[in-house]
Amino acid sequence: MKKKTITIVGVILTTLTLTACSKKDETHTAASQDKENRSEIVLRIGDQKGNMRAQLEASGVLKGIDYKINWYEFPAAAPVAEALKVDGIDLGYLGDAPFLFANANGGTAKAIAVYKSDPYPVALLVRNDSSIQSAKDLKGKTVTANQGSIGQLVTLRAVEQAGLKATDVKFRFLPPADGKLAVANGSVDVWAVWDPYTAYAELKDHFRIIANGRGLYSGYTFLAATDKSLQEQQKRKSIQDFIYRLKQSQEWATQNADEFGQEYAKITGLPEDVGKLAFKRRNASWEPIDADVIKTSQETADFYTKHKLIKQQFNVSNSFDTSFKVK
Structure with missing residues (x-):
């Protein structure tokens, strides 16, 4: 009787062990398959002046990722938006x-995450020898900016705040580098731009700020993704991981400001x-999209509709x- 009992118990234990191993193997296989699928994922990411890439690479948080990143560098937001529109990239960094x-x-x-920063560096700049001292002096002047950019937004709000009409200024739509040249040679009066262009113009080109973005601009920059990339399950997982690492890189950069x-x-x-000036005055952090971000964005869209x-x-x-979550 004892032998039979032992045999039966042994069979039960063996069966349980085999079942457990089978489940473990299934889990391991699923995890391995997921990792293998992720390793085939390529995120095509549009950046501006190395903003995201600089933090991610300097902090080292991209080590060990199980997907690939192809970086695309853009001089301003407009071409980033266009690349998103035609699915030329999966993710893009651009102002609200x-x-x-x-x-x-x-x-x-x-928009899947928001970079909240001090809006001060989004500014209107003039040459040091310009007679323009503030937004009140903009009547009849020409401003260069990218169409639909945060530079144009800040200009219109500064003009309105100064008691002028939008029609009191003329816009000449040029990319940042051409805009700076136009102001430098006197063919345009004011350059509406953002960091690091603002910092460079202040420190190296002897331009001065006549109006800044505080009280005029939200300070929001979005990480935006195409519908196509968000609909691919494995790519969506990689995008979520990328957001986590963005947050980690920002925290590292803040704690190591001089080094970064x-x-x-x-x-x-x-x-x-x-580089130091452009980074230190951001006082920025990556945050999730919430109701306040959407509300503020609606106000921005309404302002553009008004004009x-x-x-x-x-x-x-x-x-x-x-x-999407942001740790």
Whole structure:
């Protein structure tokens, strides 16, 4: 009787062990398959002046990722928005105003995380010898900016705050480098731009700020993704991981401001003093998309509609995906 009992117990234990091993193997196989699938994922990411890439590479948080990243460098937000529109990239880094401007004109990308920073460096600059001292002196002047950019937004709000009309200024739409040259040679009066261009112009080109973005601009920059990339399950997982690492890199950069300022300058090719100034005055952090971000964005879109930059009322709610987390 004892032998039979032992035999039966032995069979039961063996069966349980085999079942457990089978489940473990299944889990391991699933995990391995997921990792293998992720290793085939390529995220095509559009950046501006190395902003995201500089932090990620300097902090080292990209080590060990199980997907690939192809970086695309853009001089401003407008070409980033265009690349998102035609699925030329999966993710893009761009200010709220150009993002909303693009989506109101046929774009379908979704903002999935927000970079909140001090809006001061989004500014209106003039040559040191200019007679323009403040936004009140802009009547009859010409301003260069990218169409639909945060530079144009800040200009219009500064003009309005100064008691002038939007029609009191003329816009000449040029990319940043051409805009600076136009002001330098006197063919345009004011350059509306953002860091690191602002920092470089202050420190190296002897330009001065006559109005800054505080009280005029949200300070929001979005990480936006195409609908196509968000619909691919494995790519979506990689995007979520990328957001986590963005947050980690920002925290590292904040804690190591001097070190990162030097690295930022090297990665972007900027002089060290420019890189340090551009980074330190951001006081920035990556955050999730929430109701306040959407509300503020609606106000921005309404402002553009008021000034006929957006042709008709635009509901921004479909331009956001609030499901992504930011640690």
